[in-house]
Amino acid sequence: xxxxxxxxxxxxxxxxxxxxxxxxxxxxxxxxxxxxxxxxxxxxxxxxxxxxxxxxxxxxxxxxxxxxxxxxxxxxxxxxxxxxxxxxxxxxxxxxxxxxxxxxxxxxxxxxxxxxxxxxxxxxxxxxxxxxxxxxxxxxxxxxxxxxxxxxxxxxxxxxxxxxxxxxxxxxxxxxxxxxxxxxxxxxxxxxxxxxxxxxxxxxxxxxxxxxxxxxxxxxxxxxxxxxxxxxxxxxxxxxxxxxxxxxxxxxxxxxxxxxxxxxxxxxxxxxxxxxxxxxxxxxxxxxxxxxxxxxxxxxxxxxxxxxxxxxxxxxxxxxxxxxxxxxxxxxxxxxxxxxxxxxxxxxxxxxxxxxxxxxxxxxxxxxxxxxxxxxxxxxxxxxxxxxxxxxxxxxxxxxxxxxxxxxxxxxxxxxxxxxxxxxxxxxxxxxxxxxxxxxxxxxxx
Amino acid sequence: xxxxxxxxxxxxxxxxxxxxxxxxxxxxxxxxxxxxxxxxxxxxxxxxxxxxxxxxxxxxxxxxxxxxxxxxxxxxxxxxxxxxxxxxxxxxxxxxxxxxxxxxxxxxxxxxxxxxxxxxxxxxxxxxxxxxxxxxxxxxxxxx
Numbered sequence: 001x002x003x004x005x006x007x008x009x010x011x012x013x014x015x016x017x018x019x020x021x022x023x024x025x026x027x028x029x030x031x032x033x034x035x036x037x038x039x040x041x042x043x044x045x046x047x048x049x050x051x052x053x054x055x056x057x058x059x060x061x062x063x064x065x066x067x068x069x070x071x072x073x074x075x076x077x078x079x080x081x082x083x084x085x086x087x088x089x090x091x092x093x094x095x096x097x098x099x100x101x102x103x104x105x106x107x108x109x110x111x112x113x114x115x116x117x118x119x120x121x122x123x124x125x126x127x128x129x130x131x132x133x134x135x136x137x138x139x140x141x142x143x144x145x146x147x148x149x150x151x152x153x154x155x156x157x158x159x160x161x162x163x164x165x166x167x168x169x170x171x172x173x174x175x176x177x178x179x180x181x182x183x184x185x186x187x188x189x190x191x192x193x194x195x196x197x198x199x200x201x202x203x204x205x206x207x208x209x210x211x212x213x214x215x216x217x218x219x220x221x222x223x224x225x226x227x228x229x230x231x232x233x234x235x236x237x238x239x240x241x242x243x244x245x246x247x248x249x250x251x252x253x254x255x256x257x258x259x260x261x262x263x264x265x266x267x268x269x270x271x272x273x274x275x276x277x278x279x280x281x282x283x284x285x286x287x288x289x290x291x292x293x294x295x296x297x298x299x300x301x302x303x304x305x306x307x308x309x310x311x312x313x314x315x316x317x318x319x320x321x322x323x324x325x326x327x328x329x330x331x332x333x334x335x336x337x338x339x340x341x342x343x344x345x346x347x348x349x350x351x352x353x354x355x356x357x358x359x360x361x362x363x364x365x366x367x368x369x370x371x372x373x374x375x376x377x378x379x380x381x382x383x384x385x386x387x388x389x390x391x392x393x394x395x396x397x398x399x400x401x402x403x404x405x406x407x408x409x410x411x412x413x414x415x416x417x418x419x420x421x422x423x424x425x426x427x428x429x430x431x432x433x434x435x436x437x438x439x440x441x442x443x444x445x446x
Numbered sequence: 447x448x449x450x451x452x453x454x455x456x457x458x459x460x461x462x463x464x465x466x467x468x469x470x471x472x473x474x475x476x477x478x479x480x481x482x483x484x485x486x487x488x489x490x491x492x493x494x495x496x497x498x499x500x501x502x503x504x505x506x507x508x509x510x511x512x513x514x515x516x517x518x519x520x521x522x523x524x525x526x527x528x529x530x531x532x533x534x535x536x537x538x539x540x541x542x543x544x545x546x547x548x549x550x551x552x553x554x555x556x557x558x559x560x561x562x563x564x565x566x567x568x569x570x571x572x573x574x575x576x577x578x579x580x581x582x583x584x585x586x587x588x589x590x
Binding site for chain 2: 080
């Protein structure tokens with residue numbers, strides 16, 4: 001028996017956003033939840049079979065539309081993942097027939113599509129076997145492919161691997177929905193034009209591709225952790241999306257030290273999320289935070305992930321070093337107990353590895369905590385001519401802090417004002433203006 | 447969002463009956479799924495209430511009561527902490543869970559964990575001041 005599949009024209013081309021963007025009814029919320037769980041796997045399998053990203057996503061969308069039309073009356077199937085896959089495979093056969101490619105490809109797809117997956121829900125479907133892992137890895141390597149811009153990679157990864165709708169991504173990044181939709185369409189075109197290969201690389205080739213993947217996850221996390229735009233200083237949901245992606249990657253690449261370092265870094269930072277927000281939504285900086293509000297579950301998880309990273313890596317990679325720094329803070333029961341000398345040593349290693357002026361700035365903060373504000377100021381002043389930091393609000397902000405601690409109050413105020421004029425997030429700007437106006441208590445959010 | 451997923455106790459679980467190898471295998475697979483999907487944050491099984499204790503509060507008095515406790519269906523046999531996008535997603539994951547108590551009627555309950563935003567405006571300046579007093583007091587006790 002044929003699986004129900006919608007017609008290609010007309011309503012079948014509605015996309016998921018239009019259908020589940022307005023999640024009104026209980027059944028639609030349920031279908032959205034099923035989609036979140038199943039979509040990446042579904043898409044990964046389809047990409048493997050049809051070797052065409054755009055076609056694979058169309059097929060997956062068609063399967064979703066079929067579910068939305070069928071499930072409200074028939075109920076959620078016992079194995080929704082298998083149902084969606086069967087629906088998509090049937091669409092694939094139609095589509096390939098239409099394209100007269102069936103002859104060449106039917107061996108790949110035809111065989112089990114007609115096997116009646118719709119009615120059987122074999123328990124083995126639940127197993128997360130190697131193929132599924134490979135499918136997801138292939139998918140993430142494509143969505144994070146270096147031919148794409150960082151923002152395209154972010155949108156595509158959240159959409160295809162995270163199972164977010166374009167509307168959800170748009171809301172998370174505070175941009176209009178059509179912008180994200182456009183970005184995704186263009187990204188898929190770029191991938192097609194670049195003929196990005198569908199083979200999963202192995203060994204050193206695989207390792208070479210991973211920094212681009214990790215970067216995307218960390219970008220998503222950071223946009224949630226310190227929003228560069230808008231009125232809210234943090235958007236916790238985006239952090240959760242990033243951590244979830246990170247954990248999925250850790251499951252796919254258990255032997256890669258840096259993936260555990262990345263997860264550790266995110267979990268340790270996220271553990272401070274509640275303590276980082278004052279009652280008015282304003283930022284509370286690290287040394288002012290009430291450490292009893294740090295999330296012990298995330299700290300425990302973060303420290304465990306860090307231990308795993310440390311045991312796998314020699315020398316430590318940049319995410320693992322950053323996680324080590326975060327771990328120093330997590331272990332200190334109060335700000336005074338922080339091991340600043342160890343943090344300085346870790347920043348030394350990180351600076352050497354990354355050659356990043358932002359890291360140099362953080363290192364200066366750590367040095368000021370370990371050896372006093374004058375030593376820190378000397379390092380900060382050496383960065384004043386650094387072009388990459390010319391519009392970075394944290395440079396004058398840190399400098400203002402150090403000047404304040406040295407009793408050079410007027411100079412400090414000027415720096416805080418300058419920092420406020422550069423900050424793009426309104427909550428952060430408020431904080432800086434407040435410090436320009438009154439007492440500038442020393443704080444760091446290293 | 448974070449949810450606590452609670453596996454309710456049954457007569458057998460309260461009797462200390464251990465899960466079969468088959469169930470352990472199926473549960474292990476399910477847990478692995480949760481981990482690989484980035485959903486699982488924590489989880490544990492609990493000993494029967496015969497090994498537990500309760501501290502009852504009444505009119506300023508405290509009374510320690512030893513297990514086992516009678517109301518089996520209100521007891522818990524295990525829990526998970528998950529990070530999910532919605533409570534519906536948690537329901538879908540539970541639907542994928544193997545029957546935790548084969549041969550018996552059982553129940554799994556899903557409860558959202560309070561998030562900072564849930565307090566929102568309820569976290570008034572007064573509450574914050576109270577919080578500060580508690581912290582100051584804790585600090586004083588620590589030093590004395």
